[in-house]
Amino acid sequence: MKYDMIMFDIDGTIWDVSYIILDALNDVLKKHDSIKRITHEKVTSGLGLNARDFSRHVFDFLDDDETKLQYLQEAEVVRNEYIEKNSIDPYPNFVEVVRKLSNRYKIAIVSNCGPGTIEHLISVLDINSSITDFCAASRFKISKAQAMERVKKDNNVMNVVYVGDTDLDRKSCEEAGIDFVYASYGFGKDVVYDHKIDALVELPDVIKKMEDEYV
Numbered sequence: 001m002k003y004d005m006i007m008f009d010i011d012g013t014i015w016d017v018s019y020i021i022l023d024a025l026n027d028v029l030k031k032h033d034s035i036k037r038i039t040h041e042k043v044t045s046g047l048g049l050n051a052r053d054f055s056r057h058v059f060d061f062l063d064d065d066e067t068k069l070q071y072l073q074e075a076e077v078v079r080n081e082y083i084e085k086n087s088i089d090p091y092p093n094f095v096e097v098v099r100k101l102s103n104r105y106k107i108a109i110v111s112n113c114g115p116g117t118i119e120h121l122i123s124v125l126d127i128n129s130s131i132t133d134f135c136a137a138s139r140f141k142i143s144k145a146q147a148m149e150r151v152k153k154d155n156n157v158m159n160v161v162y163v164g165d166t167d168l169d170r171k172s173c174e175e176a177g178i179d180f181v182y183a184s185y186g187f188g189k190d191v192v193y194d195h196k197i198d199a200l201v202e203l204p205d206v207i208k209k210m211e212d213e214y215v
Contacts, residue, residue, distance in 0.1 A: 001214035003207060004157035005106040005132070007148060007178070008098070010113055010121060011047045012165035012186030015090040017083065018044050024078035025058055028071050036061050044187045048166040050112045051138035076114045083120050091185065093201040095125055101204060102130035106155060109134040110147050110162070144168070145175035152176070161207060167191045181206060 008014055011021075022043045029036055038058050046057035052065070055072035062068050098107055107130055109118050118134040133155055137147035152160055160178040162169065165186025170193065173180040181203070182193035195210055197203050 001159060001211055003105055003159045003161050003179075003211060005108055005152070005155060005160045006101055006207065007108045007110045007151065007160060007162040009048070009162070009164035009166075009169055009183075009186075010109060010111040010117065012044075012188065013091075013163055013183045014094055014109070014121065015088060016186075017079070017088060018047065018187070020079055020082055020088075021047075021075070024075040024082070025071075027078055028075045031074075032071070047187050048112060048144075048164075048168045050143065051114050054112070073114065076117070080116055080120050083124060088124055090125060091200055093199070095127060097200045097203055098127055099130050101207075102132075105207075106132040106157060108132055108151050108155070110137070110144065110151055111135075112137045112144050112147075115139045143175075144172040148172060148176035148178060152178070161210065163197070163203065164188075165191070179210065181210075 011017060018040060022038060022040050025038050042058055046054050049057060051072060052069055055068040056065060059068040059071055101107060109131065111118060113136050115136055118136055122128050122131055133151050135147040135151050137144050148162065161181060162173050162178050163181045163183055165183040166188035167190065170180045170191060180193065182191050182196040184196050184198050195206055197206055
């Protein structure tokens with residue numbers, strides 16, 4: 001068996017912008033004259049949630065859900081502006097690995113992130129020629145599993161593997177009927193997995209091993 005497509009998560013898999021997210025969230029709180037501040041642990045423990053659930057998670061001290069979502073949307077603008085103006089490094093070897101894999105597989109990025117985030121990432125890392133498709137689940141108000149299924153259908157692929165760092169990623173893969181590779185260097189804890197990588201440079205060999213197992 002040969003995979004048709006490899007999908008990647010973003011935060012905790014391609015890069016770590018958790019401190020940028022943290023600063024953006026706290027900047028929005030300052031703008032609204034709140035004395036509350038969010039911790040880095042609070043941010044990382046919520047990464048992978050969809051936008052509404054993430055807003056409820058990090059702004060759990062606010063009462064109104066729409067205000068929480070509004071604050072998060074404002075923070076996403078701040079984050080994207082920072083990323084546009086500053087050099088953000090992905091995890092080691094990501095660009096090289098994705099360019100190599102794109103010679104053999106379709107490559108997609110599927111995340112629960114808000115609108116604009118994936119486009120920023122592709123532009124900043126200069127990997128547009130390597131990316132077949134992408135989907136930000138929050139843009140369409142769908143689950144990550146539904147986003148995976150959407151990309152599968154749009155690209156007419158059957159055999160897909162997803163690289164992610166949380167147990168939510170694994171559960172989404174099960175729901176979407178695709179294989180999962182756990183990126184152990186990310187934010188996830190107590191993740192159940194059959195296949196894992198401790199660094200991105202290991203991914204091509206792990207994918208090949210998984211393909212051989214299906215023979």
